[in-house]
Amino acid sequence: MAHILLVEDSPEVSLSVREILSAAGHTVDEAATGKQGLERLKASKFDAIVSDIWMPEMDGISFLKEVRGAGNKIPIVVISGGAPNAPLSYIAPLASTFGANVVLYKPFEKEELLGALKSVL
DSSP, X not given: OOEEEEEOSOHHHHHHHHHHHHHTTOEEEEESSHHHHHHHHHHSOOSEEEEESSOSSXXXXXXXXXXXXXXXXXXXXXXXXXXXXXXXXHHHHHHHHTTOSEEEESSOOHHHHHHHHHHHO
């Protein structure tokens, strides 16, 4: 199966996503911020990334820009619940513009996440 980098600041969401991915046979490394995610990308090879958008230190859009700006073609699934100042209708096109292959809206079903990963791997 795939080696996935999960970039998510919410411990509850991170735990849930990790359990879904692990149960499906994937190995998961985690980062709580975009900056940590970039460090993990430099240290290891991953088959795909699952990333939140709204995180401390470096948000997911900046993270996407950095990953794609470095020429990295790794598949990226963005997960987002939106934010008070940025509705989901704004997030999806923005994330896609900066390199997300798929955007899922929280809360999502296990099958949606696994299907999104399958479609990009």
